Amino acid sequence: MSDSSDESLVRRTPWPETISRAVVTPLQPSVVYASPSPDRLDDQYEGRAKGYTYAREGHPNADVLAQKIDQMEGAQGGIITSSGMSAVSAVLMGVLQAGDHVVAGDQLYGRSLRMLTQDMPRFGVSATLADPTDISAMRAAMTPDTKMILVEVVSNPTLRVADMAGLAQLAQETGALLVVDNTFTTPRAFRPFEHGADIVIHSVTKLLAGHSDVTLGYAVAENAELQKKIYDTSVTFGFTPSPFDCWLAERGLYSFNLRYDRAEENAKALADHLASLPAVKRVLYPTRSDHPDHNRAGVLMGERGSHMVSFEIEGGRAAANALTLAAPNIAFAPTLGDIGTTLSHPASSSHRALTTEGRAALGISEGFFRVSVGVEDIEVLKAEFTTAIAATT
Helix, strand or coil, rough: CCHHHHHHCCCCCCCCCCCCCCCCCCCCCCCEEECCCCCHHHHHHHCCCCCCCEEEHHHHHHHHHHHHHHHHHCCCCCEEECCCCHHHHHHHHHCCCCCEEEECCCCCCHHHHHHHHHHHHCCCCCEEEECCHHHHHHHHHHCCEEEEEEEEEEEEEEEECEEEEEEHHHHHHHHHHEEECCCCCCCHCCCCCHHHCCCEECCCCCCCCCCCCCCCEEEEEECHHHHHHHHHHHHHHHHCCCHHHHHHHHHCCCCHHHHHHHHHHHHHHHHHHHHCCCCEEEECCCCCCCCHHHHHHHHHCCCCCCCEEEEEEECCHHHHHHHHCEEEEEEECCCCEEECCCEHHHCCHHHHHHHHHHHHHHHHCCCCCEEEECCHHHHHHHHHHHHHHHHHC
């Protein structure tokens, strides 16, 4: 004898009808979406009706997040991907083809550099790395096959500021696409489309989400045809973002302006404090007058300096170990953009694949550190760094 109640257990219960609405965006983890008929499914695929079919092709939480970042960047039609590197991959694989050439900044994120110099060549796409602060060097790297210029506005980890005006002019002259990874600066400090960019990329994982509990990326092209290519590549390669991560990242964006402004205020104060400590050889922060690109930073970002500070201490690996061990409350971790301060040592993390000579050419020694400044009380941060740096002498 069957129990009719067993049958009902495998049927989906309709969402309760209500005249009120949720204040918080609902989390929708469904992989598939049901349509009423083949005709209505055609309407969805052919653009006559809005709907979802399969989460790899899009889902509501990704769309809500993308629309928020679109608004921040002054764009429309952006997509969310599973990570910052999947966003980079979707752009490179979606836009370029065998025989194309890329000129890229020589201090991009480490995995972006690997992709350009080791992975893309397997598909017939070549790349040349050059200094984006030196427009003559970038121009010299261009070839008749150059289809893309890829840069970060502020480089990782030495915080050099790219010549964005010169790069935009170079892209316009040559017909190359100007692609900007805006992760470090975010649209709070710099909006690339207002400075000639064709495509903007983000690692949403970092400051936009802001709590080190999300892995997501974002990509948007100003041209709708290019955007379709990026979207199709993302769907085909399966760069699907988690609905839960999208939901968390959207929640993080609600406090983004507050977090960014406080972290930036702290970064400026910490940079000045670090510069006052005898054991510190140099400090890099874009709004400081001793930064090599100070004037350019002022033109591009005004008073904005972002939340990143880099500094160098005397001594080698032993001094670096001593510093991190003496700062137990500051996470020594290869990330940035968390609500709390994190510390990174490029020689042992992001730039470990380079030779000692290669790192030295970029200004990265064993005593070089990058700080992603958080929102803690600034006096606490000053005291912790004072103690940590004192431990190196």
